[in-house]
Amino acid sequence: MNPRFIFYDVYANLKQWFRNRSSVFWSLLFPILLILLFGSIFSGSNDITYTIAIQDLDDSTYSHLLIDILENISIIDIKNVDKNENITSYMLDNDLPAAIVIPNGFGEDLNDIILNPISTTNLSFYYDPARGDTVDVIKTVLQSTLYEINMQLTGGRKIIGLNEKIAAGENLSYIDFFLPGMIGFTIMTSSIYGSIERNTKYRKNGILRKLLTTPVNKTEWLLAKMLFMLFLSFLSTIIILIVGWIVFNLHVHLDIFTVILVISTSFLFSGIGMIISRFVKEEETADMAGGAITFPMMFLAGTFFPLEIMPEFLQMFAKILPLYYVNEGFRNAMIYMDIDKTLYFTGFVVLFAIIFFIIGAILINWREE
């Protein structure tokens, strides 16, 4: 083993990668752009109206008046919920970001407070923390509306407030679904195309022939390349998570499974890249072959949209695609925190990684025919 070579190879790859603007763009900025684009479109932060649920447990003149005021706000669309409904279940079922519950006795409390203005009555404000942007807008609108009401009733003193409550249950937003898929997709593309470039361009340029005449062996070369690929995979994962956190207030659970998945995914798709470049030796054709594999996988393996919206035969097809197991592994490990499913999907990804990388490493040949 030649550690000096491995160090220089990783170092040289990093330098070349940072100097290549298109590599940096496609590996880091492109996924970020996709996250921002899809996140904005499907998280609803650009909606002109925001739908919220209102459950009136009081059914008094004051509660009716409050609902009338809220219904007159142009950007708020109100869905009235029956008294007997569980408000958080209703939110979940109807995919709503927020709900207001007017408590029983709200009218009487308000009467007492107006006469004796020393206390406050609160509305319950339920919200889905995964839809931070939308919730922030709704909350701001509600607070300014309540401020106006308080001004009208007492000349400024706060008598109606909001009691914030996080809606229970797995009411996950699109970005929760999308971001782990984006991590899998980014590692897939950089690993496949990186592997194809190493094994076709370097072959065409005589670099692999040159290496054959030097003491370095294929194991050392592969080890160095995989260290670089792992660095790149972890870097893109971290950047995607930071963007998710800053822009969409996304909080994910990170544990050893996430690390195992990042490593296995890099090995899995580097292996597929090696297999492609073994059979398609021209760089441009190999790139197209890479595209022919990554593009359908990107759309069919549940990266951008849940499998459930696809026809059943496509759902069956998705389950033979390695990226499906990667996406589901990341989602279960980072978002759903379902340990059984995490183990199941991670197990498949590790298995695929071992199989594809070993086949790729065996098939890839520096020696000319």
Add this chain to the structure above:
Amino acid sequence: MSELIKKTIRCPNCKHVFTITGLPGEIKKVVCPNCYTIGKIVFEKSKDIAISVSHLTKIYGDLIAVDDISFEVKRGEVFAFLGPNGAGKTTTVEMIESIRKPTKGLIKIFGKDISKSFSEIKERIGVLPQEFKSFERLTVRETLEYFSSLFNKHIEISKSLKEMNLEGEKDKLYKDLSGGLKQRVGVAIALVNDPDIIFLDEPTTGLDPKARREVWDVISNLKRQGKTIFLTTHYMEEAEYLADHVAIIHKGKIIAEGTVDELIQRYGKGNTLHINGNPKVYEFLKEKGFNVEISRNNGVTMHILRYSDILEVLSLLKDNNIEYDSIDIRCPNLEEVFLTLTGAKLLEGTI
């Protein structure tokens, strides 16, 4: 006891191929068993031989790319493997570099069979593959650092930059260099481990004349340092300028081998006189019994054996008031050798 050396010989007279054995250092009288031509063969001491190739063959399906070739490269010489594109040069050199596996044959570098000991030989050879391009986004210095990290033994990068006259370019990215500079970096890469044998596969293909001359200067300098250089080329002037020993390969076979002078003497047709500018010259000289041919621009070409023949021809023309525009005398070269041997021009001889 010294090991017997087996040599494959091609009779220069009748082209018959036969083998002969001898001891290292022995000079042996040889008689061709076919035409009885007599000659001498020197069996080099094995320590003088850098590369020894015997009965090397490479077959791809129905195509015999390299057909049972044998040759030796002495230490410290520039050995040029000359032939047109597709003749088998690169296949041969890549088999010697262990990049391709031979179908048949034995290759020894410094007396060691490369099929068994190539890993230890790797530290002693430097290779510039055909059409080599390095990492585009590394600087010249970083490129040399990278390739030197592949070897246990390597020369100082600053020394390498100085020797290859690349100090001014050390911080430039490889992709921004001119073709000539890229090839110079390629040669510098081949030298990072201070090798005893340097393989340069078509090092000047695609370069302009100035850049080609720069690479030749680098190779000449390496020759002065006593390095053994195995050069493959399809440029006859490159072989003539650089090589101590030339092997001409055509359709996978070595068709001639020797020093440039030996080859020209053996296969060249002598000097030629060209008289340009008047078609009457051809008629006149033909009438006088000279063996002349028509060449371009109303010119006449004739082979001359002695320089006195030139004077005789020119005097005859003057005495008979036959005018012409110009004359030139051309010496034979490897191009002519190749033409004699194959009936095709070297650069046109793509197979």
